[in-house]
Amino acid sequence: MTAELWRLTAHEAHEGLRDRQFTSVELTESVLARIKSVEPRVNAFITQTAELAIEQAKEADAKYEAGAATPLTGIPVGVKDLIVTKGVRTTAGSKILENFVPPYDSHVYEQLRRAGAVMVGKTNMDEFAMGSSTEHSAFGSTRNPWDLDLVPGGSSGGSAAAVAAGECLVALGSDTGGSIRQPASLCGVAGMDPTYGRVSRYGIVAFGSSLDQVGPIGRDVEDLATMLDCIGGHDERDSTSNPEPMPDLRHYLGREIEGLRVGVPKEYFMQGMEPGVTTRITETLALLEDLGAVVDRELSLPSTEHALAVYYLIAPSEASANLARYDGVKYGYSYQDGSSMWENMETTRGHGFGPEVKRRIMIGTYALSAGYYDAYYKKAQQVRTLIHQEFQEAFKRYDVLVTPTTPNVAFPVGAKLDDPYQMYLNDIHTLPAAVAGLPALSIPCGDSDGLPVGVQLIGDFFQEGKVLQAAHALERGMPWANRLPQL
Amino acid sequence: MSLSKEQVHHIARLARIAVSDDDVEQFAGQLSSLLDHFSTLSAVDTEGVEPTAHPLPLGNVMRADEPAPSLPLEEVLANAPEHEDGYLRVRAVLE
Numbered sequence: 001m002t003a004e005l006w007r008l009t010a011h012e013a014h015e016g017l018r019d020r021q022f023t024s025v026e027l028t029e030s031v032l033a034r035i036k037s038v039e040p041r042v043n044a045f046i047t048q049t050a051e052l053a054i055e056q057a058k059e060a061d062a063k064y065e066a067g068a069a070t071p072l073t074g075i076p077v078g079v080k081d082l083i084v085t086k087g088v089r090t091t092a093g094s095k096i097l098e099n100f101v102p103p104y105d106s107h108v109y110e111q112l113r114r115a116g117a118v119m120v121g122k123t124n125m126d127e128f129a130m131g132s133s134t135e136h137s138a139f140g141s142t143r144n145p146w147d148l149d150l151v152p153g154g155s156s157g158g159s160a161a162a163v164a165a166g167e168c169l170v171a172l173g174s175d176t177g178g179s180i181r182q183p184a185s186l187c188g189v190a191g192m193d194p195t196y197g198r199v200s201r202y203g204i205v206a207f208g209s210s211l212d213q214v215g216p217i218g219r220d221v222e223d224l225a226t227m228l229d230c231i232g233g234h235d236e237r238d239s240t241s242n243p244e245p246m247p248d249l250r251h252y253l254g255r256e257i258e259g260l261r262v263g264v265p266k267e268y269f270m271q272g273m274e275p276g277v278t279t280r281i282t283e284t285l286a287l288l289e290d291l292g293a294v295v296d297r298e299l300s301l302p303s304t305e306h307a308l309a310v311y312y313l314i315a316p317s318e319a320s321a322n323l324a325r326y327d328g329v330k331y332g333y334s335y336q337d338g339s340s341m342w343e344n345m346e347t348t349r350g351h352g353f354g355p356e357v358k359r360r361i362m363i364g365t366y367a368l369s370a371g372y373y374d375a376y377y378k379k380a381q382q383v384r385t386l387i388h389q390e391f392q393e394a395f396k397r398y399d400v401l402v403t404p405t406t407p408n409v410a411f412p413v414g415a416k417l418d419d420p421y422q423m424y425l426n427d428i429h430t431l432p433a434a435v436a437g438l439p440a441l442s443i444p445c446g447d448s449d450g451l452p453v454g455v456q457l458i459g460d461f462f463q464e465g466k467v468l469q470a471a472h473a474l475e476r477g478m479p480w481a482n483r484l485p486q487l
Numbered sequence: 488m489s490l491s492k493e494q495v496h497h498i499a500r501l502a503r504i505a506v507s508d509d510d511v512e513q514f515a516g517q518l519s520s521l522l523d524h525f526s527t528l529s530a531v532d533t534e535g536v537e538p539t540a541h542p543l544p545l546g547n548v549m550r551a552d553e554p555a556p557s558l559p560l561e562e563v564l565a566n567a568p569e570h571e572d573g574y575l576r577v578r579a580v581l582e
Contacts, residue, residue: 103562196542210541239548240541309525320502327503329577334568341578342503350505355513358504362495363518365502379528381538386531388539420517421524437542461543 005030006166007484010075010223013169017064017074024060024074028053028118031076035120035167038487041148044162045121046081046139047089056118063116071226073116078162078171081122082129082205083214085109088119092205093127093155095138096326096333096352106203107238108172108214108231115230120168124158127354128323129179129207131155132426135417136356143413144187145485146451150410153183153426159217160187165487170218170227174204176211177311178430181442184217185405185454188444188483190471191217192224193430195462196437197242199228200235206322208315209240211434221443221472225249228464244462252465257473258292263398266297267304268429273407276448281404284445284455287477288402293470299394299401303386307432310387312424313367313380314435319357320364326352359420388436395460400470403429405442405454433458443471445478489519 005027008016016022032050039045053076060074079085082092084102091097105113112119126136134142134157142157144150145165152161156173160183163171173180175193184191192215199214206212216227233246264285269278289295328334328348335347353361367376394401406429416423433440438461442454455474459467490498495515499506506514560573569576 100566103558103565197545236550240545242543242545303531306528306531309528312521313525313528324503328568329575331566331568336568341580343505344578346500346503346505349503353504355510358506358510359514359517359521361502361504362498362514363521366490366498366518366522369498369501375529376522376525378538379531379533380525381540382533382536383528383531384539385536386533388542421521435542 006034008169009219010072010169010226013075014071014073018069024057024064024118025054027074028057028076028120031120031166031168038165038167041143041487042145042161042165042167043140043142044123044158044165044167045078046091046093046124046158048121049088049119052088053118053120060116060118070115072112072230074118075170076118076120076168077112078121078123078159078168079109079119080125080156080159080171080173082125082174083109083172084203084205085119085122088122090122090205091139092129093125093137093139094352094354094357098138098333100332104203107200107235109203111231123156123162123171126155126157127357128205128319129155129174129176130319130356130360132178132182132423133416134158134183135413136354138354141413144410145487146188147410149412150451151186151413153186153410155179156217157183160184160189160191163187163189163217163219164485166484170216170223172214172227172231173217174212174214175434176208176315177434178427180215180217181405181430181440181454181456182426185442186410186452188452188485189217189219190221190224190441190443191215192228192441192464193434193439194228194232194464195242195439197240198232198439198462198464200238200241202235202237208318209322210318211315221468221475222250222253224441225253225468247465249465249468252469253472255469256292257288257470260293260400260470261398262288262293262295263299263394263401264295264297265299265301265304265401265403267301268403270407273404274409274448277404277407277409277453280446280448280453281455284474285402287474291473291477296398299398301390301394301432303383303390304432306383307387307435308424308428310380310383311427311431311435312363313376314384316360316364317367317377318364320361320368323357323361356420384435387432391436391438399459399466401458403456403458405429405456409448409451409453429456437461439464439467441467441471443475444483490515490522
């Protein structure tokens with residue numbers, strides 16, 4: 001029995017642990033063996049923590065013995081490597097943090113540990129979460145478990161690939177412009193970006209502070225709800241953490257969606273979309289109607305087309321300020337052989353950052369600089385207001401909006417590396433909700449020539465429950481749900 | 488929109504990033520092309536539209552001002568490239 005335990009979802013594994021069919025140590029050993037077998041091909045982790053995992057699994061087994069277990073107790077998880085973990089190296093995918101060992105825990109990791117989850121490793125990512133393919137990692141690219149010649153998406157590509165490959169049952173990612181939903185879509189798993197402020201950013205390596213949000217990646221919707229129940233809620237150590245009460249999200253699962261008002265914004269169905277993606281989304285909308293939802297395909301959100309420019313000006317601007325802290329003085333890589341402090345600092349950053357991070361810092365620096373601020377940064381913030389207002393108008397008439405998560409399926413490694421704009425276009429459907437701070441998730445809805453296609457559901461602020469309810473109803477009607485790749 | 492090599496050097500200096508001549512060549516092309524794509528925003532009518540800095544602004548966030556222990560100094564300094572007597576050590580700023 002123990003040989004294939006890594007195939008279980010978190011909720012299936014919890015039932016098995018609760019009913020004493022196996023122990024967390026057995027479950028964890030199964031996952032660690034799976035990592036050993038597939039990791040040389042997938043490269044989903046930057047740091048593996050096998051010894052720590054076994055220790056934590058033993059503690060989890062004691063919790064089950066003591067009747068103190070909760071749904072994540074004893075469950076092997078992957079943690080994106082920008083989530084700080086005390087005593088466990090945290091690199092954010094960057095050479096500049098290659099040897100950084102945090103002296104404290106992030107809020108989300110504290111919550112996972114309080115629940116008794118077992119960490120099997122820190123997952124690979126685009127450097128500082130800047131990328132859509134996990135190729136911009138200083139620790140080598142992650143490969144898509146469905147086809148090892150393809151990218152897993154990004155920036156949480158390590159987390160998404162690890163879940164798809166059975167190298168952990170669930171994982172934490174972070175989403176700034178689509179970094180959970182896009183890799184979830186490309187790897188055929190589920191991933192959710194909660195409402196901005198729902199999850200504390202305390203102990204998250206900062207990228208774009210008005211956009212960054214931690215969220216779960218799992219094999220199904222129930223696991224997303226369980227993870228978000230664990231990590232969400234107010235934390236006074238993050239001043240942007242929202243005090244809005246956190247409902248029990250699992251409570252929304254299994255409910256009917258008769259009468260659910262669904263809006264389908266026309267702007268998300270564009271020229272050049274992969275036909276297989278269009279087909280699967282069309283089928284998904286028909287399934288929603290079969291389930292009793294009222295689907296309006298005529299919704300228009302005209303500012304959608306501007307979300308890409310808005311995001312790629314605002315996020316780099318915030319990044320240029322946030323990444324000023326990497327100066328070679330306080331922590332991280334430090335060049336020491338220059339003739340002056342400034343030379344050392346500039347060389348530290350020149351050597352320590354990869355090309356995409358430098359590009360973004362420079363775009364942001366330019367957009368914020370004297371003479372260009374109004375034309376770029378302020379203009380982007382104003383258009384951000386228009387995007388926000390269009391969504392707010394839409395949510396007066398609809399409960400959820402449904403779109404493709406990405407216009408295409410996974411693409412070959414190296415295909416878009418030399419053209420930043422082509423890479424940015426991968427995020428075109430995930431950026432608008434990110435810019436507006438809305439909760440959104442992606443679930444698998446079928447395949448296009450054997451590669452996973454994702455559907456995105458967007459909700460109003462703090463309506464994670466409604467989004468999960470609709471996604472759960474859809475998932476039960478889909479033949480694709482919970483399929484694993486052959487590896 | 489086309490950024491000159493001099494402009495790229497200037498931006499890199501503002502951002503405190505050392506760049507090689509090859510970097511400058513490549514960044515000038517890539518950054519110019521990105522700014523071209525982003526210039527579509529200039530056509531959007533934003534007359535009288537307030538900028539959004541934050542999707543869900545919370546004002547005056549306060550917590551009780553209660554003393555709590557800080558992280559142990561030796562653990563914090565363990566990541567510092569150079570330190571001395573409990574302080575971070577830097578090169579002379581003024582020379």
